[in-house]
Amino acid sequence: MHFEPYPFEKLNDLLKDIIPNKNYTPSVLTIGEPQFETPDFIQKTLCDNTALLKKYPKTTGETELREAMRGFMQRRFHISLTDAEIIPTFGTREVLFNFPQFLLFEKENPVMAYTNPFYQIYEGAAIATRSKVIHLNLDAQNNFKPQINEDELKSCNLVIINFPNNPTTASLSLDELGTWVKLALKYDFILLNDECYSEIYTDKPVPSLLEAAKHVGNEDFKNTLVINSISKRSSAPGLRSGFIAGDAKILKEYMKYRTYVGCASPLPLQATAAAAWSDEAHVAASRKIYQENFHVAQEILGVEIPEATFYLWLHVGDALAFTKKLYKEYNVKVLPGEYLARKNSEGKNPGIGYVRIALVESVEKTKEALTRIKECLGE
Known part of the structure; x- marks a missing residue:
């Protein structure tokens, strides 16, 4: 490679x-x-939980952490997730690299589309999966929002969008995100939004793709997934706490895959991340x-x-x-x-x-x- x-x-x-x-x-x-x-209460929680180092962490994540993440989604986006609809992850970089490998493994000629410019892990995942790449180009002419070409999208297996966007700073409205959800259902591709900047908004809260799924009637988030991270939100990139959430059918099989990857978060970090995800101040x-x-x-x-x-x-x-x-x-x-x-x-x-x-x-x-x-x- x-x-x-x-x-x-x-x-x-x-x-x-x-x-x-x-x-x-x-x-x-x-x-x-x-x-x-990093806020003092987060650092203190880490110090208070060092004794947990003697135990192996679960790949599925501890109940306390999963509940904190689900609580965040409920408070912030008014989305009630079941336990089957969210998986704690070791940050989101590893997910962006290994989820496409899981998803596209059995595809003979996989096709990935993602926003361009992009977080380079998207490209790395495309290389690792031998995927054909379709760039969703962001420029001043389209206000840094991906233009929809249905002829190209119908060939896709996985589409990764990133809104709020790094680096262009563009955001998509609830209706604009909803359009992408409809396309994922129409052409049966998996749609993943990288939402790691969702909490760094400057005025009004920005929407989640899962909100948009509900908005267009996709109540069970079919073909729709989001990732999010504590790194920007809590000034704590070293905690390596993120999650992937959405389509439970996909996540059930992905969870099996993750047991072999061996990227479970250490228990002191999980306890600390649970505290951070639970606080908004x-x-x-x-x-x-x-x-x-x-x-x-x-x-x-x-x-x-x-x-x-x-x-x-x-x-x-x-x-x-x-x-x-x-x-x-x-x-x-x-x-x-x-x-x-x-x-x-x-x-x-x-x-x-x-x-x-x-x-x-x-x-x-x-x-x-x-x-x-x-x-x-x-x-």
Whole structure:
């Protein structure tokens, strides 16, 4: 198997010979990792449960964790899930890589579609399953929302969408998500929405694909799945707590597969994650900081505030040249958009011309970094 280097490896290669301006404090705005302390109650819960290390964890997840995750879905999306409709996972990266391998194993010529730009694990899963890939290209012309080509979708076995979207920051409405649910039923493909940024909304809560399934009458979530994670929500990526939820028929067989994968979360992490999934106050506090960061970005760079995520998808012209100049002269690192995308059928990479900026620092640090970016843009 041949996998593309990760975007951050490409960035390191791009900048390897550049000596940054030492007159500025380094500012790294490349990775979607919250730079805030994990809330104290989460850290304390972990410390209080270290004795559980003496026990093997269940692949199915402990009852306490499953109930906390179901409680989150009920509070946030008004979705009542049965125990058969949700599986705790070791974050969501492993799911995105191994679920397609489970699902497509018996397909002779599997076809995957996913949004482009994308989280690179989608591509890795396509490579591992020998799938033909259909890119759902996101660009300014379509407002960064995937255009529907039913002739292509009818050939798909698995479609992965990602809304709220990384990196473009676009969101889909309940009705727009509902359209995708209907297509999954019409053409009998499995539809998975990567919802890891659902809790980083800037004004109104954004919908879940499972809400949309209910909205269009798909009460048992047939062919419909979502994943979500605690990493962004709770500033706790090290907890590696996520879940996959939806179609119970699919999840029943996937659960059998997972017993062989061996990726059960350690019990102290499960107990800690249960506490984090059960609390909303700390999430609201983080969300307020991200909202302030976006207001700062609007003031300094004149950008629109997106509905969700903590990114800016900023058009800068020659993104590679801009990234090098910004690092050399202002000691700020951003990620070229073309590293997050691939060429479409017309030979155009929809990420060209953009940089992704992660607003994951304090308001003060964000203001300083964005001011440098503005100065670099003005030169």
